[in-house]
Amino acid sequence: MGRTFVGMPPFPVAAQAALADTTLRRNLAHATATIRAKRAGVVAEVEDWEDLRVQAAAVKDATLDHLGEHLLTLEASLTARGVRVHWARDAAEACRLVGDIALGHGLEEVVKVKSMTTAEIGLNEALAERGVAAWETDLAELIVQLGEDLPSHILVPAIHRGRAEIREIFRARMAAAGRPAPADLSDEPAELAAAARLHLREKFLRARMAVSGANFAVAESGTLVVVESEGNGRMCLTLPEVLVSVVGIEKVVPTWEDLDLFLRLLPRSSTGERMNPYTSTWSGVTPGDGPQEVHVVLLDNGRTRALAEREGRQVLRCIRCSACLNVCPVYERVGGHAYGSVYPGPIGAILNPLLHGVGSDPATDALPYASTLCGACAQVCPVGIDIPGLLVRERVAVVDAHRRDPRPKAEALAMRAGAWGLGDARRMGLAERASGLVGRLPLGRRMPGGRRGLSWLPFPGSRWTGARDLPAPPRESFRQWWSRTGRDEGHRP
Amino acid sequence: MRVAVMATCLGDALFPEVPRATVRLLRRLGVEVEVPPEQTCCGQPMVNTGYLEEAVPLVRRTVEAFAGVDAVVVPSGSCAGSVRHQHRLVAQRAGDGALQEAVADLAPRTYELSELLVDVLGVTDVGASFPHRVTYHPTCHSLRMLGVGDRPWRLLSAVAGIDLVALPQAGECCGFGGTFAVKNAEVSVAMGADKARHVRETGAEVLVAGDASCLMHVGGLLSRQRAGVRTMHLAEVLATTADDAAGVV
Numbered sequence: 004m005g006r007t008f009v010g011m012p013p014f015p016v017a018a019q020a021a022l023a024d025t026t027l028r029r030n031l032a033h034a035t036a037t038i039r040a041k042r043a044g045v046v047a048e049v050e051d052w053e054d055l056r057v058q059a060a061a062v063k064d065a066t067l068d069h070l071g072e073h074l075l076t077l078e079a080s081l082t083a084r085g086v087r088v089h090w091a092r093d094a095a096e097a098c099r100l101v102g103d104i105a106l107g108h109g110l111e112e113v114v115k116v117k118s119m120t121t122a123e124i125g126l127n128e129a130l131a132e133r134g135v136a137a138w139e140t141d142l143a144e145l146i147v148q149l150g151e152d153l154p155s156h157i158l159v160p161a162i163h164r165g166r167a168e169i170r171e172i173f174r175a176r177m178a179a180a181g182r183p184a185p186a187d188l189s190d191e192p193a194e195l196a197a198a199a200r201l202h203l204r205e206k207f208l209r210a211r212m213a214v215s216g217a218n219f220a221v222a223e224s225g226t227l228v229v230v231e232s233e234g235n236g237r238m239c240l241t242l243p244e245v246l247v248s249v250v251g252i253e254k255v256v257p258t259w260e261d262l263d264l265f266l267r268l269l270p271r272s273s274t275g276e277r278m279n280p281y282t283s284t285w286s287g288v289t290p291g292d293g294p295q296e297v298h299v300v301l302l303d304n305g306r307t308r309a310l311a312e313r314e315g316r317q318v319l320r321c322i323r324c325s326a327c328l329n330v331c332p333v334y335e336r337v338g339g340h341a342y343g344s345v346y347p348g349p350i351g352a353i354l355n356p357l358l359h360g361v362g363s364d365p366a367t368d369a370l371p372y373a374s375t376l377c378g379a380c381a382q383v384c385p386v387g388i389d390i391p392g393l394l395v396r397e398r399v400a401v402v403d404a405h406r407r408d409p410r411p412k413a414e415a416l417a418m419r420a421g422a423w424g425l426g427d428a429r430r431m432g433l434a435e436r437a438s439g440l441v442g443r444l445p446l447g448r449r450m451p452g453g454r455r456g457l458s459w460l461p462f463p464g465s466r467w468t469g470a471r472d473l474p475a476p477p478r479e480s481f482r483q484w485w486s487r488t489g490r491d492e493g494h495r496p
Numbered sequence: 497m498r499v500a501v502m503a504t505c506l507g508d509a510l511f512p513e514v515p516r517a518t519v520r521l522l523r524r525l526g527v528e529v530e531v532p533p534e535q536t537c538c539g540q541p542m543v544n545t546g547y548l549e550e551a552v553p554l555v556r557r558t559v560e561a562f563a564g565v566d567a568v569v570v571p572s573g574s575c576a577g578s579v580r581h582q583h584r585l586v587a588q589r590a591g592d593g594a595l596q597e598a599v600a601d602l603a604p605r606t607y608e609l610s611e612l613l614v615d616v617l618g619v620t621d622v623g624a625s626f627p628h629r630v631t632y633h634p635t636c637h638s639l640r641m642l643g644v645g646d647r648p649w650r651l652l653s654a655v656a657g658i659d660l661v662a663l664p665q666a667g668e669c670c671g672f673g674g675t676f677a678v679k680n681a682e683v684s685v686a687m688g689a690d691k692a693r694h695v696r697e698t699g700a701e702v703l704v705a706g707d708a709s710c711l712m713h714v715g716g717l718l719s720r721q722r723a724g725v726r727t728m729h730l731a732e733v734l735a736t737t738a739d740d741a742a743g744v745v
């Protein structure tokens with residue numbers, strides 16, 4: 004346990020290593036293609052899907068516009084139902100709060116419901132430092148935890164693993180964490196799931212405290228909502244005496260009616276199901292039934308920073324469905340680890356810069372560039388986040404943050420030179436005449452279609468020609484052709 | 497009808513056959529063609545890399561060059577997309593009200609080639625002839641930013657003699673992505689390799705698309721692989737008639 008993304012190389016470097024991992028490439032291509040097809044199928048069934056997306060975006064925006072009020076309503080409703088509400092400015096504060104509660108009860112272990120928010124704040128590692136073991140109970144999280152691995156997908160953290168690898172992890176690691184895997188464990192999915200079930204059952208029955216996140220928090224009634232597939236989350240939410248939920252402040256929805264909208268959008272977008280198997284809702288303490296001590300930690304950790312951005316705040320609409328990851332051609336090829344964050348893929352490429360700011364950490368600065376801007380993500384996002392638009396805006400933020408660097412990057416110099424050369428038709432024409440002279444040289448070899456192509460250029464051109472031929476410059480630019488002949492010529496240029 | 501051709505910087509400097517074919521095609525359809533000489537680059541490479549400040553003079557030049565013309569045709573989905581959807585951002589950054597107005601004025605007059613042909617000129621059969629096996633890649637910005645839909649496909653389907661075959665997983669990005677192609681060259685090539693594989697699966701001799709930049713990327717890979725597939729811009733195929741079809745490929 005305890006690996007984190009801290010200190011990982013920036014995306015372009017990490018992606019190269021990932022591309023060379025053939026097992027990863029195969030597992031991801033298969034998994035994402037399957038889930039894409041499922042999603043497309045169930046989304047096509049909903050006639051007013053586009054309307055739902057527009058409504059959901061509007062509800063989120065309206066809520067974010069008055070976030071303070073809704074959070075106070077939520078706090079009041081929660082408190083009225085016997086919940087102890089805590090506010091955490093950042094990851095350290097949130098982790099300290101959760102650790103204090105566990106240690107206050109003299110506990111050495113807690114069970115966990117799958118939660119992105121607790122992964123974001125590094126809760127497991129923080130608890131481990133204080134001598135509290137946090138056991139993941141979601142099957143995929145369990146695989147990641149036992150394998151001392153890092154999550155690579157929002158919804159399916161072990162998406163990069165194949166079943167043979169999972170069998171090995173279970174056989175090698177389960178014993179140290181509790182009930183061992185059967186000696187004759189095969190890689191049949193049903194057997195793997197059964198092994199995990201027996202292993203986890205022990206922990207559920209022993210645990211006195213659970214930690215969860217929440218998919219939604221309904222302000223009017225003080226209700227938290229967790230949406231899941233396995234039922235392991237519900238075990239955690241109902242069996243232990245103490246329940247602590249770490250909830251990002253953007254998770255608040257004003258009413259149950261609003262919730263209804265998101266519960267229709269989320270499962271179809273994320274797992275490609277019409278409805279998810281388990282939707283747990285709880286509103287505070289019910290005497291004699293379920294956890295008798297309930298805490299909610301409301302987490303900022305950069306969310307108010309994102310909220311302050313006029314366009315950027317729409318990132319807080321995100322309901323972590325992971326549809327954008329599954330359709331992303333970049334994610335499909337490099338997987339989640341290359342993004343160096345628990346939030347990978349298109350959402351990670353905008354969320355991390357917006358939560359933490361740009362200009363100081365090269366890994367964060369590289370994220371908005373980890374995209375071709377192909378726009379596939381924006382088409383599937385159930386809450387209509389303009390992901391490509393925000394990627395461009397965050398690129399602008401990165402460039403602006405470095406404008407005063409004492410030594411500008413080569414890219415910045417190239418862009419300035421390019422803008423100057425292209426800034427005037429005469430200058431551009433002169434450059435074209437010069438390149439036309441190069442075009443007269445018998446360089447390279449003939450490409451299909453007759454143009455000559457270059458197969459080698461010195462750095463930085465080698466970044467292109469390493470794998471791709473490049474057409475040699477034409478003898479005559481369009482501009483030259485037009486002034487020579489195009490202007491007057493009839494129909495036969 | 498008078499139409500101004502936006503050659504794009506890439507079309508002007510590296511792929512002059514694309515704007516030339518655009519001119520020729522439009523003239524054949526009876527359109528009076530202009531090429532404003534002051535045009536250079538729409539600024540897209542700078543905007544998409546985050547250099548908004550650097551794009552300001554280019555956007556200014558573009559709106560000035562195309563001021564007052566009825567319609568602008570761009571043989572590039574991504575450059576048309578830049579004019580229609582990104583110039584606003586640049587003008588905002590410049591904080592120049594007049595520029596903001598000029599940008600808002602140019603956007604609705606700007607058409608990607610297939611949009612101009614189908615929506616403005618109302619033609620799908622442009623009288624072209626191209627007796628070759630062809631597959632078509634819908635580039636991301638024409639497909640998702642502009643939403644040109646099946647217009648290019650309809651135009652190609654009407655070409656005489658063409659053997660048009662569908663490209664598997666056509667809607668997936670080819671991996672070019674502007675400066676992505678060099679900043680993340682390995683990922684770009686990995687995506688392009690899959691696109692090239694799908695192209696080869698079709699058995700086509702020509703890969704057609706509406707963006708010279710994406711074709712430069714996939715075509716560069718196909719050329720390196722000695723795949724025996726050439727790339728042509730949509731404008732080039734549509735400009736080809738029975739008279740010259742024989743000599744083209």
Ligand code: SF4
Nearest residue numbers: 321322324325327384
């Ligand atoms: S950005 Fe949109 S598509 Fe991606 S995880 Fe969030 S809600 Fe889902």
